[in-house]
Amino acid sequence: MADALKIGVAGLGTVGASLVRILQQRANALAVACGRSIQVTAVSARSRDKDRGISMDGIAWFDDPAEMARDADIDVFVELIGGAEGSADLSVRAALNRGLHVVTANKALLARCGVELAQMAEAKGVLLNYEAAVAGGIPVIKTLRESLTGNNFSRIYGIMNGTCNYILTRMEKESLTFEACLQEAQRLGYAEADPTFDIEGNDTAHKLSILTTLAFGSEIAADSIYLEGISNISIEDIHAARDLGYRIKLLGVAQRTESGIEQRVHPTMVPLDSVIAQVDGVTNAVALESDILGELLMVGPGAGGNATASAVLGDITDIAKSRPGAQKVPVLGRPAHLLEPYRQAAMQSHEGGYFIRLTVQDRTGVFASIASNMAANDISLESIVQHSKQAARPGQHQTIILVTHATMENAVRRAVAAIKQEGYLVGEPQVIRIERPKG
Amino acid sequence: MADALKIGVAGLGTVGASLVRILQQRANALAVACGRSIQVTAVSARSRDKDRGISMDGIAWFDDPAEMARDADIDVFVELIGGAEGSADLSVRAALNRGLHVVTANKALLARCGVELAQMAEAKGVLLNYEAAVAGGIPVIKTLRESLTGNNFSRIYGIMNGTCNYILTRMEKESLTFEACLQEAQRLGYAEADPTFDIEGNDTAHKLSILTTLAFGSEIAADSIYLEGISNISIEDIHAARDLGYRIKLLGVAQRTESGIEQRVHPTMVPLDSVIAQVDGVTNAVALESDILGELLMVGPGAGGNATASAVLGDITDIAKSRPGAQKVPVLGRPAHLLEPYRQAAMQSHEGGYFIRLTVQDRTGVFASIASNMAANDISLESIVQHSKQAARPGQHQTIILVTHATMENAVRRAVAAIKQEGYLVGEPQVIRIERPKG
Numbered sequence: 001m002a003d004a005l006k007i008g009v010a011g012l013g014t015v016g017a018s019l020v021r022i023l024q025q026r027a028n029a030l031a032v033a034c035g036r037s038i039q040v041t042a043v044s045a046r047s048r049d050k051d052r053g054i055s056m057d058g059i060a061w062f063d064d065p066a067e068m069a070r071d072a073d074i075d076v077f078v079e080l081i082g083g084a085e086g087s088a089d090l091s092v093r094a095a096l097n098r099g100l101h102v103v104t105a106n107k108a109l110l111a112r113c114g115v116e117l118a119q120m121a122e123a124k125g126v127l128l129n130y131e132a133a134v135a136g137g138i139p140v141i142k143t144l145r146e147s148l149t150g151n152n153f154s155r156i157y158g159i160m161n162g163t164c165n166y167i168l169t170r171m172e173k174e175s176l177t178f179e180a181c182l183q184e185a186q187r188l189g190y191a192e193a194d195p196t197f198d199i200e201g202n203d204t205a206h207k208l209s210i211l212t213t214l215a216f217g218s219e220i221a222a223d224s225i226y227l228e229g230i231s232n233i234s235i236e237d238i239h240a241a242r243d244l245g246y247r248i249k250l251l252g253v254a255q256r257t258e259s260g261i262e263q264r265v266h267p268t269m270v271p272l273d274s275v276i277a278q279v280d281g282v283t284n285a286v287a288l289e290s291d292i293l294g295e296l297l298m299v300g301p302g303a304g305g306n307a308t309a310s311a312v313l314g315d316i317t318d319i320a321k322s323r324p325g326a327q328k329v330p331v332l333g334r335p336a337h338l339l340e341p342y343r344q345a346a347m348q349s350h351e352g353g354y355f356i357r358l359t360v361q362d363r364t365g366v367f368a369s370i371a372s373n374m375a376a377n378d379i380s381l382e383s384i385v386q387h388s389k390q391a392a393r394p395g396q397h398q399t400i401i402l403v404t405h406a407t408m409e410n411a412v413r414r415a416v417a418a419i420k421q422e423g424y425l426v427g428e429p430q431v432i433r434i435e436r437p438k439g
Numbered sequence: 440m441a442d443a444l445k446i447g448v449a450g451l452g453t454v455g456a457s458l459v460r461i462l463q464q465r466a467n468a469l470a471v472a473c474g475r476s477i478q479v480t481a482v483s484a485r486s487r488d489k490d491r492g493i494s495m496d497g498i499a500w501f502d503d504p505a506e507m508a509r510d511a512d513i514d515v516f517v518e519l520i521g522g523a524e525g526s527a528d529l530s531v532r533a534a535l536n537r538g539l540h541v542v543t544a545n546k547a548l549l550a551r552c553g554v555e556l557a558q559m560a561e562a563k564g565v566l567l568n569y570e571a572a573v574a575g576g577i578p579v580i581k582t583l584r585e586s587l588t589g590n591n592f593s594r595i596y597g598i599m600n601g602t603c604n605y606i607l608t609r610m611e612k613e614s615l616t617f618e619a620c621l622q623e624a625q626r627l628g629y630a631e632a633d634p635t636f637d638i639e640g641n642d643t644a645h646k647l648s649i650l651t652t653l654a655f656g657s658e659i660a661a662d663s664i665y666l667e668g669i670s671n672i673s674i675e676d677i678h679a680a681r682d683l684g685y686r687i688k689l690l691g692v693a694q695r696t697e698s699g700i701e702q703r704v705h706p707t708m709v710p711l712d713s714v715i716a717q718v719d720g721v722t723n724a725v726a727l728e729s730d731i732l733g734e735l736l737m738v739g740p741g742a743g744g745n746a747t748a749s750a751v752l753g754d755i756t757d758i759a760k761s762r763p764g765a766q767k768v769p770v771l772g773r774p775a776h777l778l779e780p781y782r783q784a785a786m787q788s789h790e791g792g793y794f795i796r797l798t799v800q801d802r803t804g805v806f807a808s809i810a811s812n813m814a815a816n817d818i819s820l821e822s823i824v825q826h827s828k829q830a831a832r833p834g835q836h837q838t839i840i841l842v843t844h845a846t847m848e849n850a851v852r853r854a855v856a857a858i859k860q861e862g863y864l865v866g867e868p869q870v871i872r873i874e875r876p877k878g
Binding site for chain 2: 018022026029030032033034035131137138139142143146147148149150151273274275277278279290291292293294295296297298299300301304306307309310311313314317318321322328329330333334335338
């Protein structure tokens with residue numbers, strides 16, 4: 001049997017503690033599967049005294065993760081600190097500079113400087129694995145990076161934020177408001193005290209940017225993503241979606257178009273009978289559409305200590321099974337210096353179906369005015385319905401729901417702006433994009 | 440750049456021809472991703488003259504695949520001949536004996552002698568990859584073998600035969616009989632002229648046996664699988680399932696129990712609102728349940744030239760990215776000599792919910808008799824309903840549907856046998872097992 005693979009774990013939160021426990025408890029089974037044993041020989045965390053249910057025998061302690069990366073007796077540096085800057089960034093760079101393999105779950109770091117880190121890893125001939133950075137336990141990185149090499153992708157999309165999916169699921173199932181479900185998610189630990197990063201789509205955007213690079217071979221462009229969160233989704237939208245045969249999910253979507261690559265994160269109507277519409281609660285899902293394979297959908301836990309630790313463990317066992325420097329999986333699917341510049345498709349040119357909900361004053365000619373504004377912008381309608389169940393009484397507000405056939409984003413924006421000028425709208429119009437599986 | 444990886448392809452049917460075309464057309468992109476070029480240098484098939492849309496420049500032709508395996512100038516032998524014996528078997532053994540890497544899509548061959556072939560590959564230090572053998576384009580082999588190393592599995596199950604899923608989907612959607620849908624499947628090329636192997640579950644069983652070994656670390660035991668096909672599923676069953684909130688799918692299921700490992704292939708009721716219930720038509724799906732990750736479900740194309748070629752291509756690019764002899768992924772998840780003997784759980788001890796459909800003569804006391812026979816066997820009922828929509832007129836037959844809570848298979852068999860003795864049954868009782876996602 002080959003020498004043991006020595007692991008240093010930086011960050012002993014839920015994921016890090018789970019990982020070390022699993023590596024210790026399953027040492028024998030892992031040694032059988034990998035042909036060598038895997039030993040945790042160093043750890044680094046903030047508080048040394050906390051009881052994490054881990055045996056510290058034979059494990060060196062470092063207060064500073066960068067010092068651990070530079071000096072510890074390890075072959076693999078596992079970064080579970082998190083954050084795009086600071087000690088996560090410093091320690092990963094130190095590890096790569098030293099020629100250590102690196103495993104990280106840090107989507108923010110990769111979104112910010114993944115290409116640079118990939119170049120460092122490739123220059124040193126080491127592996128940089130990051131399965132846990134996107135969609136937790138779902139092996140989407142390995143699938144894109146290894147299984148689907150040679151495929152040309154047309155679109156990838158997914159539910160990549162459990163907090164948002166939990167909130168949207170609860171809103172629909174219990175007819176609760178966004179605020180009520182957010183509070184519940186916070187109480188259950190599914191949402192942070194400051195939930196902005198999740199509910200406004202930034203977390204999904206980080207993950208999407210990594211998948212975009214793997215699928216389309218372009219440089220990571222996390223700052224060029226169109227972002228809309230779920231905080232203005234109302235229970236009325238969810239009910240109207242359901243009546244029309246749709247369900248609302250926060251999707252991250254990357255799509256190849258003639259003018260470049262679209263990257264967008266927004267609330268999305270998906271058909272009620274699609275597989276992805278059934279993905280409930282904190283579960284994640286990622287769909288990959290390519291020319292050779294067709295469509296592949298993976299559904300699984302997107303977060304949580306154990307599920308994330310499972311992904312990190314897979315990255316570590318991959319390293320344990322290969323001989324040092326022998327496996328040449330390019331970090332980002334192709335060598336980092338061969339990635340193409342990201343060519344951004346303008347959101348104005350996005351083409352798709354749209355759901356538009358308008359609250360209007362009940363007066364003569366409103367229907368006709370809306371319809372003619374749509375026609376004036378070449379928007380063809382799949383349906384136009386008055387949504388309220390009972391007939392509105394004169395003087396009341398009415399809700400009108402439009403669903404368009406495939407049309408251009410800028411046409412919809414122009415039409416909605418024109419309708420706003422007409423003076424009969426009450427409040428802001430709601431516009432939600434529709435996304436259909438390839439099928 | 441390293442030397443080119445030389446590929447010999449045995450079998451130029453739909454998959455083989457797709458594969459060679461893709462390797463030729465995407466040569467540049469593949470070379471970038473793999474850090475070396477991949478060249479098809481030899482092929483073998485039955486008919487040399489057939490036009491397959493492939494350039495034969497620089498490709499040596501072999502009439503005999505075993506001869507190609509022994510003599511051709513190749514690094515990787517790709518077996519796409521099919522069949523558990525004969526030239527597929529002979530040529531794969533010849534290739535492994537020579538120390539070539541082998542890629543195969545041959546589930547029947549692996550089900551019959553996969554452990555032996557794994558031992559040969561491991562003795563020579565070569566890779567034996569077979570992603571396409573199970574669930575076509577879904578990367579379930581790689582996920583089990585690499586991503587989830589260290590997980591302990593409790594259950595794996597899936598829709599692994601597109602023919603059966605197509606037929607069941609059509610029966611439900613169009614209210615057609617099994618026979619009508621089978622004929623349609625044959626006309627569309629989704630079913631063979633002799634469909635027995637697909638519709639009676641043997642094909643699913645082959646695939647399941649491979650997944651069982653990867654998940655549970657036991658020797659392949661394809662002959663120890665409980666088998667029930669879909670040919671006696673009626674449209675009445677499908678409608679009754681739907682009314683009760685279920686859908687019928689042919690599942691392969693492997694499950695760890697106290698008495699051993701269950702392997703079973705049978706028509707199965709899955710909850711209508713589960714993700715797997717939405718998997719329609721020829722699409723496949725595989726669910727993996729393990730203690731660290733939780734549940735992972737993968738949905739994708741299970742067959743077809745391109746989807747299968749995509750899986751074969753992933754296997755080839757994995758070899759291209761590694762240095763010869765450098766990567767030590769055990770063929771079956773752990774070294775073949777460390778696989779445990781398969782310990783079969785008796786089907787009689789299977790525990791789960793059951794759907795039981797009885798057609799009975801309409802006479803006094805039948806309901807009571809059925810209920811007391813169930814009670815006598817300690818079977819607790821979730822529901823017992825008379826299924827016909829209109830009230831039955833006296834003298835007519837009635838349909839009675841029972842759904843049980845979790846119970847033992849042998850209790851159900853005893854109860855059904857006792858009910859048959861009562862003399863009021865018309866025709867055979869229908870018994871369908873219920874399977875619930877972990878959720």
